[in-house]
Amino acid sequence: MPRVRPGDDLAELVAAALRQLGLQLQLGDVLVVAHKVVSKAEGRLVDLREVRPSPQAQELARRSGKDPRLCELILQESRAILRVRPGLIVAEHRLGFVCANAGIDRSNVAGAEPVVALLPEDPDASARRLRYGLYCKTGVAPAVVVCDSHGRPFRRGAVGVSIGVAGLFPLLSESGREDLYGYVLQHTEEAVADELASAATLLMGQSAEGVPAVLVRGLLEVRDAVRAWGHPEAAAGALLRPPEEDLFR
Amino acid sequence: MPRVRPGDDLAELVAAALRQLGLQLQLGDVLVVAHKVVSKAEGRLVDLREVRPSPQAQELARRSGKDPRLCELILQESRAILRVRPGLIVAEHRLGFVCANAGIDRSNVAGAEPVVALLPEDPDASARRLRYGLYCKTGVAPAVVVCDSHGRPFRRGAVGVSIGVAGLFPLLSESGREDLYGYVLQHTEEAVADELASAATLLMGQSAEGVPAVLVRGLLEVRDAVRAWGHPEAAAGALLRPPEEDLFR
Numbered sequence: 001m002p003r004v005r006p007g008d009d010l011a012e013l014v015a016a017a018l019r020q021l022g023l024q025l026q027l028g029d030v031l032v033v034a035h036k037v038v039s040k041a042e043g044r045l046v047d048l049r050e051v052r053p054s055p056q057a058q059e060l061a062r063r064s065g066k067d068p069r070l071c072e073l074i075l076q077e078s079r080a081i082l083r084v085r086p087g088l089i090v091a092e093h094r095l096g097f098v099c100a101n102a103g104i105d106r107s108n109v110a111g112a113e114p115v116v117a118l119l120p121e122d123p124d125a126s127a128r129r130l131r132y133g134l135y136c137k138t139g140v141a142p143a144v145v146v147c148d149s150h151g152r153p154f155r156r157g158a159v160g161v162s163i164g165v166a167g168l169f170p171l172l173s174e175s176g177r178e179d180l181y182g183y184v185l186q187h188t189e190e191a192v193a194d195e196l197a198s199a200a201t202l203l204m205g206q207s208a209e210g211v212p213a214v215l216v217r218g219l220l221e222v223r224d225a226v227r228a229w230g231h232p233e234a235a236a237g238a239l240l241r242p243p244e245e246d247l248f249r
Numbered sequence: 250m251p252r253v254r255p256g257d258d259l260a261e262l263v264a265a266a267l268r269q270l271g272l273q274l275q276l277g278d279v280l281v282v283a284h285k286v287v288s289k290a291e292g293r294l295v296d297l298r299e300v301r302p303s304p305q306a307q308e309l310a311r312r313s314g315k316d317p318r319l320c321e322l323i324l325q326e327s328r329a330i331l332r333v334r335p336g337l338i339v340a341e342h343r344l345g346f347v348c349a350n351a352g353i354d355r356s357n358v359a360g361a362e363p364v365v366a367l368l369p370e371d372p373d374a375s376a377r378r379l380r381y382g383l384y385c386k387t388g389v390a391p392a393v394v395v396c397d398s399h400g401r402p403f404r405r406g407a408v409g410v411s412i413g414v415a416g417l418f419p420l421l422s423e424s425g426r427e428d429l430y431g432y433v434l435q436h437t438e439e440a441v442a443d444e445l446a447s448a449a450t451l452l453m454g455q456s457a458e459g460v461p462a463v464l465v466r467g468l469l470e471v472r473d474a475v476r477a478w479g480h481p482e483a484a485a486g487a488l489l490r491p492p493e494e495d496l497f498r
Contacts, residue, residue, distance in 0.1 A: 083496040090496060098403040149439065153402050153497035154347040156490050157420045157440025159447070161404070171406045190398065191406025192451060198408070199448035202441060202468060219451060241405045247332040247339060248402035248497050 001212055006043035011133025013041075014213060018138070023215065025140035028225045030216040031130070032145045032200035035163055036105065037212040038126045039117040046073060048114035064089050070104065070116065077102035077118060082249070093119065096240040097163060099150045120146065123164025124235040131166040143167035143220060143228065146236075147197035153248060160201030162193035165236040167228050168220065170194070191239055250461055255292035260382025263462055267387070272464065274389035277474045279465040280379070281394045281449035284412055285354065286461040287375045288366040295322060297363035313338045319353065319365065326351040326367060331498070339400075342368065345489040346412060348399045369395065372413025373484040380415045392417035392469060392477065395485075396446035402497060409450030411442035414485040416477050417469065419443070440488055 001017045004010065014033070018025065039045070053061065053068035057075055061068035065086045075081070078091040082098060091102040103119040120126040127144040135141035146164030151157075162170060170193030200214035228234040243249055250266045253259065263282070267274065288294070302310065302317035306324055310317035314335045324330070327340040331347060340351040352368040369375040376393040384390035395413030400406075411419060419442030449463035477483040492498055 085496065088496075149437070153495055154490055155410070155440065155443065155488050157438045157443065157488060159408075159440050159443050188398070189406045190450070190454075191404065191408050194404065194406065194408050195447040195451045198444040199451060201439070202444045202448060205439075239404050239406060241403055246402055247334065247337075 001037075004037040004040045004212070006040060006045060008041045009133065010038065010041045011130050011137055014130070015134060015137040017213070018215075025134065025138045025142050026217065027140060028217070028220045028222045029140070029142040030145060030168060030196055030220055031134070031142045031213060032147050032196055032216060033130065033213045034204055035103075035119060035123065035146050035148045036117055038120045038123070038130070038146055038164070042120055042126065044118040044120060045115050046118060048073075048116060060084065060089065066101075069114075070101070073104055073116065073118065074102045077104060095119070095123070095163075096237070097148075097150070097161075099148070103148060103163075119148070119163065124166065124237060125164075127164040127166035127236075141167060141229075142215075143225060145193050145196050145200070147200060149201060160194070160197035160199075160204075162197040162236050162239065165193050165234060165238075167225060167234060168193060168196075169224070169228050169231070169234050170236055170239050171233075193236065193239065250286075253286040253289045253461070255289060255294060257290045258382065259287065259290045260379055260386055263379070264383060264386040266462070267464075274383060274387045274391050275466065276389060277466070277469045277471045278389070278391040279394060279417060279445055279469055280383070280391045280462060281396055281445055281465060282379065282462045283453055284352075284368060284372065284395050284397045285366055287369045287372065287379070287395055287413070291369055291375065293367040293369060294364050295367060297322075297365060309333065309338065315350075318363075319350070322353055322365065322367065323351045326353060344368070344372070344412075345486070346397075346399070346410075348397070352397060352412075368397070368412065373415065373486060374413075376413040376415035376485075390416060390478075391464075392474060394442050394445050394449070396449060398450060409443070409446035409448075409453075411446040411485050411488065414442050414483060414487075416474060416483060417442060417445075418473070418477050418480070418483050419485055419488050420482075442485065442488065 048069040051069035053072040057068050057072035060071040063084045079094050080092040083090040093102045106116050123146045127146050131141050131144045144166045145162045147160045148163050149158040150161045172190045172192045203214050204211045297318040300318035300321050302321040306317050306321035309320040312333045329341040332339040342351045355365050372395045376395050380390050380393045393415045394411045396409045397412045398407040399410045421439045421441045452463050453460045
């Protein structure tokens with residue numbers, strides 16, 4: 001895919017890339033797309049030179065050692081600042097994701113150095129738009145996962161997670177199913193959208209690689225793809241654990 | 250693969266399954282294997298009828314609503330109990346993993362109902378043994394990832410993670426690399442072994458599916474496979490964040 005610029009039609013870019021690869025979308029396909037290209041296409045870029053840091057941002061900059069203008073954007077994008085130490089700000093993004101810098105990222109943003117990319121305004125809506133755009137252009141609506149890379153408590157290293165979903169249930173419930181020996185499994189849910197994001201991130205590499213989208217074929221069954229059509233729980237919000245249920249806040 | 254029993258030679262079972270599929274191992278292949286079959290082959294099964302719960306286990310059972318004998322095993326397998334609420338015990342396993350029930354699992358264990366599977370004694374050693382066994386039988390040593398499914402703070406649903414690794418660096422460092430536009434990326438590490446575990450878990454399904462191993466081909470470059478050979482950081486322990494570095498304990 002070419003470099004994405006503000007105002008680009010992402011569905012058209014993906015459709016053109018698929019044509020170039022000789023690939024036709026099929027029902028049950030999952031398209032995982034890096035949030036960075038979604039943010040860029042949606043114009044979610046901010047030039048730090050135009051940001052005026054508030055006193056709270058100055059204080060956050062003092063505690064973290066980060067640019068006060070970046071801190072101002074982190075505060076604007078967050079519901080809460082959860083942890084701060086030199087070099088690290090863990091925030092609860094206004095959409096509920098817990099991640100470093102409220103998901104604001106500097107790398108791979110075109111233009112002068114101090115331009116940063118915010119997360120898409122509503123990544124589930126971005127996923128739905130891309131899905132609908134691909135449907136209009138190809139006649140097939142793939143499931144879409146918008147992915148980011150998040151660090152985690154307890155474990156080192158970031159992994160791909162889904163921040164926007166359309167046409168796919170992000171949680172697969174296993175409760176009530178029988179295991180190999182006929183026992184009913186204890187209640188357990190698998191975060192398949194996050195696992196898809198992790199699998200795709202292996203192929204994207206980190207942002208330097210320039211692979212902004214991965215097509216996953218053969219995993220999602222057609223009947224599940226159809227069931228998820230327009231379903232309110234086919235959205236990344238279903239992956240957020242309500243703070244009152246969370247034992248680690 | 251057939252059902253695995255205590256004392257089985259896992260390398261032989263995997264090699265036989267590969268022969269049956271007409272697959273020959275190649276340098277750079279990664280074999281992801283569910284910890285459950287590793288635990289079974291290593292005989293890490295405990296019949297709850299033979300467990301005597303201590304007073305601490307009785308107390309943990311009272312707080313969690315779980316079987317006191319299971320609680321006794323959780324205490325034996327843990328360094329610390331981090332959180333308890335009805336239906337949930339989050340423990341720090343003696344190897345450092347933070348997970349529900351210290352990784353002890355009831356589903357898919359053959360025999361009478363009250364038999365549970367503990368995690369392998371040393372999953373990195375299990376991964377090395379399986380790798381070496383496959384090398385002896387096939388002439389090629391694949392990287393091996395032993396995976397489990399863990400819940401997480403902040404996000405709903407469990408995802409595949411690696412608890413044992415051999416022949417692969419579980420963390421891929423991106424620091425110092427340039428992005429598409431020539432900026433040097435901020436320091437970031439990708440937990441590739443966990444992403445491999447998540448990708449494989451999508452194909453294994455949860456334990457009910459009976460797919461205990463997944464072969465990943467074409468991802469790991471041969472020079473990386475060779476570099477990781479016998480390297481002390483090619484182990485799952487590298488993924489554990491030391492508690493003093495963790496902002497969420």
